[in-house]
Amino acid sequence: MKIYIYILITLLILGCKPEKKSGNEKLQVVTTTTMITDLVKNIGGNKLEVQGLMGAGVDPHLYKASEGDVGKLFNADVIVYNGLHLEGKLEEVFEKMRHQNKKTIAVADAVDKDKLIGSEYFASNYDPHIWFDISNWELITESLVKQLSELDPKNAATYKENGTQYLKKLAALKTNIGEKIEVIPVEKRVLVTAHDAFNYFGKAYDFNVVGLQGLSTATEAGVKDVQKMAAFIIDNNVKAIFVESSVPKRTVEALQEAVKSKGHEIVIGGTLYSDALGNEGTPEGTYLGMYKHNVERIVNSL
Structure with missing residues (x-):
């Protein structure tokens, strides 16, 4: 695994050249899991260029980045991932990129530690499957709206409106689910x-x-x-x-x-x-x- 990480980081640093962007271009966002990709698209609408690394049926615990993924990560304006070591083989890559001043967002950071479920099986010591509590997803939505607005102030009003509408859908889902489970x-x-x-x-x-x-x-x-x-x-x-x-x-x-x-x-x-x-x-x-x-x-x- 260490060799894999080393090779990947080396490719990031030496093998790719970042593309220059004009002031009118959309913010380039690379996401990891399909849940995060869906959320960012709901918030960003047509104001973001979103590329998801993982598709349907892909297991993030075992995922390895391809050569094409390396280029996407290197050229992204911001990387949005789950955190809590869900993307185990990519965690060190994200840490390295943070040290190179690449903007990364771990959505799990939006959830207070007292709301996380402890786990001895992950390096984070927490269960990373946070999206299965809709209340967590609401917190993450609010946090992403704020952070995307700070990164892209000219479209902040759009992110806020889209986020508000999505939060209403999450609230309705929570009510619907609760009634069914009863x-x-x-x-x-x-x-x-x-x-x-x-x-x-x-x-x-x-x-x-x-x-x-x-x-x-x-x-x-x-x-x-x-x-x-x-x-x-x-x-x-x-x-x-x-x-x-x-x-x-x-x-x-x-x-x-x-x-x-x-x-x-x-x-x-x-x-x-x-x-x-x-x-x-x-x-x-x-x-x-x-x-x-x-x-x-x-x-x-x-």
Whole structure:
């Protein structure tokens, strides 16, 4: 990994030449995850040129920048990323670029530490999947509006208006989601998924969240993990388990077979979007649509 980081940083410094910009050109923003790309586009509208590094189904825990990505990062006016070591293999790159006076924004910085969920599995010591609490996403929206306005004052009014409208949509989503989840008795709110990405969702809506692979997808679940989870499912009479769009489904299928081998039935309740949105141009390709999709799958299955 260190060799990879060294090569990438070297390319950034020596292999690319920044493009000169006129005063009339749009602010060039490079984003990492699809959730952040969607948010920045909602705030920026047609006033920003936004390039997302990661597409639908891409796992940010394991993502490596391509040569083309290196050029995008080097020529960006600002880089917006999640932080809390979600983009593990890129974290040192962002740190190096900060030392070279490249403007970088870690959206997680907008969330107070007391609102973060602790984790011993990340170097940050916090669970990085902050977008699954809509309240966090509201804080992040407000922070991005402020920071983009400071970077691009001539379009500040647009960012503020777009941000206000998006915050209204987030508030409506929060109300809608809360009403849907109310139909599930609290004792039935057990969410079993491929990896432990939904703790913020669980905390917000009283779910017991259990993931086969823990918080990161860097290490696959082993046979003991599957057997332990199968026992948990049987003991708690869980009705459904879920695969994730950015994680191979084989471990969840193995879990289903392990439960069945013990004489119990368990269904796969469908695919949830965890570390990436759906395909661009679909409802699930937006944060709002992704969240609605996930909750509908969970409610219908549990």
